[in-house]
Amino acid sequence: MTALLEIDTLTGGYRDTKVLFDVSAHIEAGSVLGVFGRNGVGKTTLARLVQGGLHPVHGDIRLNGRSVGDLPAHARRGQGIGYMPQTSMVFDDLTVRENLTLGNAREETETYFDRFPRLAERLDQPAGTMSGGERKILAFVRTMIEDTQVIILDEPSEGVQPENIDHMAECLKERALAGAGILLCEQNLSFLTGVSNWFLGLDAGRVVLNKLASEVPTSELRSILSL
Template identity: 65%
Template structure:
């Protein structure tokens, strides 16, 4: 996926300004920045729930900027939003099955056994961290080639964040690309192959993981 001079936001109010980035298959792009700098807006522009004011979004060589969110999902772009990430009235199992999973549940149940124990429980009765894990696993199960994750570790216990990192790396090593918006530095540094730091809707860092230190990432997060 290539993002080319992307500008957009909400109605007449732009939040992202002329931003460009690239995510290869087998790569995690770690997008970071303070709260309110535009990470979620960027994720939604790529996913399709927001329409860009200008610029291109190219997936597999085709400009998809005019496609709706459901059309982007149909061509292999998955999405885990930061909020409202599960259907509260549906059970855990029903939530997992929504995306037509193409992968077996068992490896994820081995890592997150609470899901297996609560298959018949309404997702809305789970804790915030448990709902995050449920949404994350559902996204990992889907047959998608590009995965957009918006703050997946927020509210999740540290030991489970490490397991999420393992799952994400496995999906990427199997050929997916991932666009990860995240403020958790340990999660970022464990999985990211390339970093895109943004502030006020513009890129301030665009560097490979080999060319940037965790201290530099931490400094950018505190700007």
């Protein structure tokens, strides 16, 4: 059976500098691929190559068996690939409400307010007046409510308090159960292990682990993080 998203021998980076080398992975519908590795190993670069902000030097990305590797980011978004970047992820001058009503919502935003009441309290405030952690939550919810098949999240838990990270994990599991494929780049091991079905470990731009999560002891993850 064809995977929802196939990442096929991707090599790429920034102008003349290659950062990722021959990275392959796949994401099934209903599953979470946890991408991890130390700072600077290429997690964000992988996220951007899949999202379309960067274009590969070599390799391809296929959505439901069809190549999207030559498409610009907006066209990949149109085909159902959502993306929460690590930084600059909300429109600071727009209110929380306006940020949440951009794009194609697949479900009511209100369903997220029980888990993240801070957003409901701040609906009419410019997003730029919120804390870094609150802006992360806003960007996360906006990404979750979009009508997408694949969701790419780049370090959503960074700067977010533990209780809200737990709520993020619940949302991701629910979205996967509803059929989405999720590519989660994360440094927070307990969050990553709590939601991932499959792990992709990177070091210096190369795959050092690509395995079913249930077959990977935490010690192996830790050793990759301290390589």
